[in-house]
Amino acid sequence: MFTHMRTHEEPARLTVVPPGDGQTGDLGSIGVQFKLWGRDTGGAFAVVEHPFPVGALVAPHLHTHEDEFSIVTEGEIGFRSGDREVVLGAGGYIAKPRGELHAMWNAGSTPARMIEIISPAGFEHFFREVAEAVADGTATEEQGAELIDRYGLSFPEAAWLPDVIARYGLDPG
16 A cells, blocks of 8 residues: 655645746837745745837847746747747747747737746746846946856847848847
């Protein structure tokens, strides 16, 4: 006979985020709404939502610490990861592995939105720090470089970027 016993573990903490709730911020080209922090998931993952205004572009970058999984919930969002490009509408999913150059953009003529699952958690704090600096008006190039380094990001040049900007009428910021 098998019995499951909880001995020294505490019950998992229930986290509830009603629709529309969660701290919001401006990241420059897109926004962020925080849904689940690493502290809510034992560090396994974090969840944020990103609104993409028309013309918004997230510049090509790569992560060294985390993978990202995106789910489009409104509009159309274009993704380029490595040498693959796709435009997804509401209900589309994509996995963007760490170490692979990727970019995202609003590929349509209406605002778009996506859910981003970050694994493991931690990168949500990058978004928080950027949003705080943008809100305070204190963002500097030096601060940006320090954040990029601390969170293991890089922004290599992408030869394909001018073509994507031209095809979708994006604002390169």
